[in-house]
Amino acid sequence: MIVAAVLAVAACEACHGPGGNSETAGTPSIAGQPETFLVNQLIFFREELRASPVMQPLAKGMSDQQAIELARHFSKSPARSIATGPADAKLRKRGRDLATEMRCGQCHLPNYRGRAQMPRLAAQREDYLAEALRAYRDNKRTGADTTMAGVLYGVSDPDIAALAHFLSRLR
Amino acid sequence: MKRLSQRAALATAIAAAIGFAQAQAPAPAPAAPAPPPAWKQGQPKSMADSKLAPHAGKMTETPVSEIPVDKLKVPAGFKVEIWASGMPGVRHMTRGDKGKVYAGTRGIGRVYEITDKDGKRSSRIVVDKLTQPNGVAFKDGSLYVIAIGKALRYDKIEDNPAAQPVDLTDKFALGTEQHHQWKFIAFGPDKKLYVPMGSPCNICEPPATHGQIRRYNPDGSGMEVVAKGVRNSVGFDWHPKTGELWFTDNGRDWAGDAKFDDELNRVSKVGENFGFPYCHSMGTPDPEIKKADACKGVTKPVLSMGEHTAALGMRFYTGAMFPAEYKDQAFVARRGSWNRTKLNGYDVLTVKTGTDGKGAKATPFLTGFMDAKTNTFWGRPVDVMQMPDGALLVADEQVGAIYRISYAKKADAKDAKKKA
Numbered sequence: 001m002i003v004a005a006v007l008a009v010a011a012c013e014a015c016h017g018p019g020g021n022s023e024t025a026g027t028p029s030i031a032g033q034p035e036t037f038l039v040n041q042l043i044f045f046r047e048e049l050r051a052s053p054v055m056q057p058l059a060k061g062m063s064d065q066q067a068i069e070l071a072r073h074f075s076k077s078p079a080r081s082i083a084t085g086p087a088d089a090k091l092r093k094r095g096r097d098l099a100t101e102m103r104c105g106q107c108h109l110p111n112y113r114g115r116a117q118m119p120r121l122a123a124q125r126e127d128y129l130a131e132a133l134r135a136y137r138d139n140k141r142t143g144a145d146t147t148m149a150g151v152l153y154g155v156s157d158p159d160i161a162a163l164a165h166f167l168s169r170l171r
Numbered sequence: 172m173k174r175l176s177q178r179a180a181l182a183t184a185i186a187a188a189i190g191f192a193q194a195q196a197p198a199p200a201p202a203a204p205a206p207p208p209a210w211k212q213g214q215p216k217s218m219a220d221s222k223l224a225p226h227a228g229k230m231t232e233t234p235v236s237e238i239p240v241d242k243l244k245v246p247a248g249f250k251v252e253i254w255a256s257g258m259p260g261v262r263h264m265t266r267g268d269k270g271k272v273y274a275g276t277r278g279i280g281r282v283y284e285i286t287d288k289d290g291k292r293s294s295r296i297v298v299d300k301l302t303q304p305n306g307v308a309f310k311d312g313s314l315y316v317i318a319i320g321k322a323l324r325y326d327k328i329e330d331n332p333a334a335q336p337v338d339l340t341d342k343f344a345l346g347t348e349q350h351h352q353w354k355f356i357a358f359g360p361d362k363k364l365y366v367p368m369g370s371p372c373n374i375c376e377p378p379a380t381h382g383q384i385r386r387y388n389p390d391g392s393g394m395e396v397v398a399k400g401v402r403n404s405v406g407f408d409w410h411p412k413t414g415e416l417w418f419t420d421n422g423r424d425w426a427g428d429a430k431f432d433d434e435l436n437r438v439s440k441v442g443e444n445f446g447f448p449y450c451h452s453m454g455t456p457d458p459e460i461k462k463a464d465a466c467k468g469v470t471k472p473v474l475s476m477g478e479h480t481a482a483l484g485m486r487f488y489t490g491a492m493f494p495a496e497y498k499d500q501a502f503v504a505r506r507g508s509w510n511r512t513k514l515n516g517y518d519v520l521t522v523k524t525g526t527d528g529k530g531a532k533a534t535p536f537l538t539g540f541m542d543a544k545t546n547t548f549w550g551r552p553v554d555v556m557q558m559p560d561g562a563l564l565v566a567d568e569q570v571g572a573i574y575r576i577s578y579a580k581k582a583d584a585k586d587a588k589k590k591a
Binding site for chain 2: 036039040043044047048049064067068103106107109110115116117118139142143144145146147149150
């Protein structure tokens with residue numbers, strides 16, 4: 001890797017944690033995310049299509065190639081779960097049942113590790129998962145398509161909390 | 172649970188304080204009891220373990236060297252070449268009075284303007300940061316752009332690249348839904364702007380405001396519903412002889428590989444009902460959303476466009492370049508299936524039809540985007556548009572390029588064959 005790329009990776013890790021496993025509240029883990037998903041997010045930030053006062057300036061002027069290289073790097077980094085507290089058995093079961101019922105695994109795969117444009121949910125930070133799900137439900141975030149707005153139509157805050165609790169504790 | 176949400180709230184507050192939070196703050200849950208999530212609707216138990224999912228689009232530029240245009244096949248005498256490229260996500264097209272071509276996108280939020288000068292094409296971004304600005308139309312010097320939650324008009328854009336938009340969002344009042352709300356738009360022979368209102372679900376009883384095609388005066392006034400019972404139309408045109416509206420419609424998903432067909436429809440009177448959500452394809456009632464006499468009073472399609480094929484852009488051919496047999500016939504771009512184990516579509520069809528659609532027949536015109544043996548694809552044609560010289564442009568969303576299909580006179584075609 002050239003020096004610029006090493007520096008770029010270090011800059012990502014400053015917030016997203018060592019190897020891309022985030023130890024910062026509200027900041028997602030990017031380790032082990034599918035390459036296409038990460039490329040898309042960097043482009044969404046660059047194009048100011050995804051709101052973030054931190055990421056928009058960082059992605060400004062980023063070339064397609066830079067986005068692809070960073071995405072490739074972090075997609076190969078192993079993900080580890082950073083649970084912020086002990087599991088609540090009842091909440092976890094509720095989350096598991098909901099994920100099955102809502103068929104999250106159809107796109108995100110039965111192990112919830114994601115593929116292509118569909119992110120890894122397993123081991124993602126609980127606080128971030130809940131925030132992202134609320135943003136989709138409330139039409140504040142659009143992905144490459146509008147699928148997630150449809151999926152989360154009318155899903156309650158407690159159900160979102162249960163999904164986040166369950167998914168964040170998977171590997 | 173309370174403890175947890177308090178913790179989450181605290182975490183969010185801390186993150187916001189140090190400036191790492193997303194701009195979107197958590198909003199309260201909707202007040203009204205909401206219907207079940209759209210995605211789940213109409214998924215039979217038998218498909219619970221299916222791993223079918225929408226294919227990833229591409230948000231980055233594809234160099235010409237990586238577009239396998241030599242794999243594309245057209246009938247003898249026709250030629251296909253890359254006309255413009257480097258426009259990620261390029262979709263529906265319109266042409267300005269002075270010859271500039273405008274194209275909308277979905278995920279990447281841009282509208283492109285393509286200038287053809289001295290035999291070379293260059294492109295620029297007219298507007299970006301929009302949510303799925305798929306709809307572009309041109310009338311009397313103005314470009315109309317409809318995105319999700321936004322309707323804009325750019326006056327004299329061909330002369331003035333810096334033209335600022337007139338915001339018509341409140342005039343058109345297209346609602347706050349997202350799903351199936353990326354629009355194909357076009358002006359009819361009646362000089363009205365036609366705007367579809369897709370059903371905001373895979374299969375559901377849509378709100379009375381959705382599942383239809385509307386028309387408006389160019390300023391957004393005088394709304395009228397032209398077609399009802401439409402699931403999601405993303406392409407239409409008017410028959411050159413009759414002036415009647417013909418449109419493609421995407422059939423419902425999650426009913427297996429064999430169900431349901433996408434459709435080519437013809438509107439013979441204003442307000443006609445095309446059956447969604449109760450009656451699909453050539454008259455099959457929906458397996459879940461049931462109603463007595465589901466298909467009564469429903470206008471059947473002119474022709475099936477195949478199961479899950481995503482039949483989108485369609486236009487009638489009126490040019491003089493192609494052989495006479497193509498005159499007044501339709502071309503339909505099929506973006507290709509995702510909700511089907513075997514890929515289907517990924518081509519442009521010719522639909523040979525009379526003015527009433529009876530006996531209409533579809534034949535492949537542009538193929539080679541997909542490999543049936545490996546069940547893979549590399550390109551996704553979304554729209555077709557005839558140019559003044561009679562050539563046909565085809566927009567490929569996957570590689571962000573537009574192809575030009577031309578026809579060489581018979582003698583030239585023979586020569587080309589000899590050389591080959």
